[in-house]
Amino acid sequence: MGETKVDRCACVNRTFEELKDFGSLEDAQASSGCGLECEGCLPYLKLMFASGETAIDLDDPRLKDYN
Numbered sequence: 001m002g003e004t005k006v007d008r009c010a011c012v013n014r015t016f017e018e019l020k021d022f023g024s025l026e027d028a029q030a031s032s033g034c035g036l037e038c039e040g041c042l043p044y045l046k047l048m049f050a051s052g053e054t055a056i057d058l059d060d061p062r063l064k065d066y067n
C-alpha cells in the first residue's frame, strides 16, 4: 500500500508542487483551472493545501475529510 501517489491535476497537467505556490485552492483554481474538470483530484488538492504535502497516497485515510 501507499505505492501509488497522486501528485498532480492531470486535466490541466500541473503538479501539486506547482499548484502549491498559488497559496490557496481558490487562487490555484482561478489561475490554472485545476480541480474543475473531472474533479478527480479535488480531494487530493484540498488535502495538499491543508497538509502541505505535494504527493498523496491514492488511498490516504485523511481524504475522507476532503470530499
Ligand code: FES
Residues within 6 Å of the ligand: 008, 009, 010, 011, 012, 034, 035, 036, 037, 038, 039, 040, 041, 042
Ligand atoms: S485531475 Fe484535476 S480536474 Fe481532473
